[in-house]
Amino acid sequence: MNYSIAIYGGPYSNQAAHSALHFAQAALTRGHCISRVFFYHDGIYNGSALVSPPQDEANVPAQWHTLAKENDIELVVCIAAAVRRGLLDEKEAKRYSRASHNIAEGVSLSGLGQLIDAGLTSHKLITFGL
Amino acid sequence: MILHTVNKSPSTQSTLKECLFTATNGDNILLIEDGVYGSTTAFKALLKEGLHYFVLQEDLDARGIAIDQLAPEWTAISYTGFVELTETADTVCSWF
Numbered sequence: 001m002n003y004s005i006a007i008y009g010g011p012y013s014n015q016a017a018h019s020a021l022h023f024a025q026a027a028l029t030r031g032h033c034i035s036r037v038f039f040y041h042d043g044i045y046n047g048s049a050l051v052s053p054p055q056d057e058a059n060v061p062a063q064w065h066t067l068a069k070e071n072d073i074e075l076v077v078c079i080a081a082a083v084r085r086g087l088l089d090e091k092e093a094k095r096y097s098r099a100s101h102n103i104a105e106g107v108s109l110s111g112l113g114q115l116i117d118a119g120l121t122s123h124k125l126i127t128f129g130l
Numbered sequence: 131m132i133l134h135t136v137n138k139s140p141s142t143q144s145t146l147k148e149c150l151f152t153a154t155n156g157d158n159i160l161l162i163e164d165g166v167y168g169s170t171t172a173f174k175a176l177l178k179e180g181l182h183y184f185v186l187q188e189d190l191d192a193r194g195i196a197i198d199q200l201a202p203e204w205t206a207i208s209y210t211g212f213v214e215l216t217e218t219a220d221t222v223c224s225w226f
Contacts, residue, residue, distance in 0.1 A: 001217065008226070015137070015163045022188070026209035027216075124216050129137060129226025 003027055003034045004118035006127040010042035016128040017046050017060050028071055035122055036074040038115045044087050047077040049104035065104050079109040131156050133219035137163040137226050140173050149225045155180040158215055162186045174201040
């Protein structure tokens, strides 16, 4: 089956991104395909390339980036939620005259329409809330 | 059949109560994260007939809740079990 996942929680605020990661791993092991993960609200912080926890702690955002790369999962961050929280790609950094950008490789900024599209085109959309 | 997931403890929020009010005969309920506190005997009175009750083992373990502290209605499942429940559900409704 074709799954998509929506994540509303940021790392270190609540368990959403962690739970969703474990769900995604289990779904892939059962032979399902995960086409898109949509990060919304504080969930957008999972798209940062700069999350740097101590070395003996899990880096959930980095685990998402690796899982996506290995399994061809599209990671999408809500652009409106991201830009206001300071998560920018090169294009948005230029648009807002910011000195740098911090979105992780393989993560893209896009609109809320991508969440609606995921609901319409996937067999299942699973939401991990705040 | 709808799979309802609940991630809030019934001692801090009314999420589980509202979910159970909405769920209809044959639906599956799955407690995850802090929601797993709802599977303990303390909250047995909230449950109603006609629903199937599941709780995520990993989140029970993380909170030190043992199987013998659960009300008998609940079945503990793994993340693989969680995926299986989504496979058979028409839709998944997340309460948070």
